[in-house]
Amino acid sequence: MKRVLALLAFTTLALAQPKELRLYTWTEYIEPAIISDFEKATGIKVRISYYESNEELLAKLQAGGDSQYDVIVPSDFIIPAMIQLRLLKPLDPAKIPNLKNLDPKFKSPPFDPGNQYTVGYLWGTVGLMYNTQVFKTPPQSWAVLFDPAQQKGRFTLMDSQREMLGIGLRYIGQSVNSTDTAALKKVIDLLLQAKNSKNSLGFQGGVSATKLLLGNQAVAAVVYNQDALRTAGGNPKYGFTIPKEGSTLFLDNMAIPARAPNPEAAHRFINFILDAKIGARLANYQNSATPNAAAKPLMKPELLKNPAVWPTEAQMKVLEFILPQGEKDKLYDEAWTRIKSR
Incomplete structure (x- = not known):
């Protein structure tokens, strides 16, 4: 009987933790292989939807999208409106140990003091x-x-x-x-x-x-x-x-919508992106500057010397x-x- 109860408890717990993460981001804004590696490392399937502007993102969240997605990538200036409209969920720093990799220049930005709701992605x-x-x-x-x-x-x-x-x-x-x-x-x-x-x-x-x-x-x-x-x-x-x-x-940031279906997976994804090697791969793929101080030394030298980056x-x-x-x-x-x- 105890084995049956234990099995039922395990099954219930598994059902309560959906193995899917819904990412809502800019078109062509992440290396597909990074998504595949996250899925292999966690067993969490990633579904991606795209937008073309911050205004489109905000309108989507206001129309109920804050309950449809787990991670979004808003730009700096739109974040205060999202916070004021209660469209974002506070982050749990204990679940994002790689926050230590963030460059001090990008910690506690004026649009989100203390990184309560967001963490830098690319700039x-x-x-x-x-x-x-x-x-x-x-x-x-x-x-x-x-x-x-x-x-x-x-x-x-x-x-x-x-x-x-x-x-x-x-x-x-x-x-x-x-x-x-x-x-x-x-x-x-x-x-x-x-x-x-x-x-x-x-x-x-x-x-x-x-x-x-x-x-x-x-x-x-x-x-x-x-x-x-x-x-x-x-x-x-x-x-x-x-x-x-x-x-x-601009500084684009990762955030979790207020009613995200799977906030646990969202925190794991954010932490994964903040890994030094993953952060460097992301920046190299996007030909972008990164707010990840641990990732910068791992980037392609030609990008670090390019003033367009x-x-x-x-x-x-x-x-x-x-x-x-x-x-x-x-x-x-x-x-x-x-x-x-x-």
């Missing part, structure tokens, strides 16, 4: 990917998009609110975090002019933008450096640059992290709505 920049057969030298200014006289062909803008508004703000000499209404009005006019240009292919996600470049349908695109480097694959026909006016930095000191001076502006964030929402609807 990078937004810049301009271009066709080197059209641009014989790297474009020096965002004017190749914003000044009709300097446009050299079809181009795409980034379909991401704060990044695209931030680039516009940098172009007119403002901080990416400016909430000055006069400056935002100038940016609205600037982006509307670019959007409605005869050369514009509109607002695109990173994957679609790079495909347009590869298909010779565009000569320039505003993209994340990771998308540019991964897509170009060393092909000298394509380059990536940060124009002199500057741009935005690790910006120079001069570039860092004109790059800014996007910061939440509290109630004034609605100014960005209103500006973006006006741009997208006209």
Whole structure:
């Protein structure tokens, strides 16, 4: 009888711990072999769904997605809204021993003090990917998009609110975090002019933008450096640059939705990604900078020396992290709505 009860208890426990993890992340944002290795190491099957913008991710969570996924990968600036809306579950540091590998620069970020809800995944920049057969030298200014006289062909803008508004703000000499209404009005006019240009292919996600470049349908695109480097694959026909006016930095993070079906598996996955060797593989695959200090020495040397991956000191001076502006964030929402609807 005791054996029967023990067997029933074991079976009940096994049923109570689903062997599946649902990952909701950016398109092409993790090496497939890393997923396979996690599945082999844990016996947990991973199902992946994709999104193309932080706004799409937030809308999905608000529509009930916080109960459909176990791990998500939001960017820094969208996280305060997710916390305020109670869409994220607090992390249990005891279940993530590899947190020790996180670079001190990325611990306790301003958008999530104490890493209560998030932990860094990868970081990078937004810049301009271009066709080197059209641009014989790297474009020096965002004017190749914003000044009709300097446009050299079809181009795409980034379909991401704060990044695209931030680039516009940098172009007119403002901080990416400016909430000055006069400056935002100038940016609205600037982006509307670019959007409605005869050369514009509109607002695109990173994957679609790079495909347009590869298909010779565009000569320039505003993209994340990771998308540019991964897509170009060393092909000298394509380059990536940060124009002199500057741009935005981003830190993407791992988080667990508030009603995640399998938070235990989520913690195991986050800890797995924070392993030094796995972190280096992830960064190498994405051609990306990593917030994992233990992983950095294991990365490909050529990536560590590439300013498109690790910006120079001069570039860092004109790059800014996007910061939440509290109630004034609605100014960005209103500006973006006006741009997208006209």
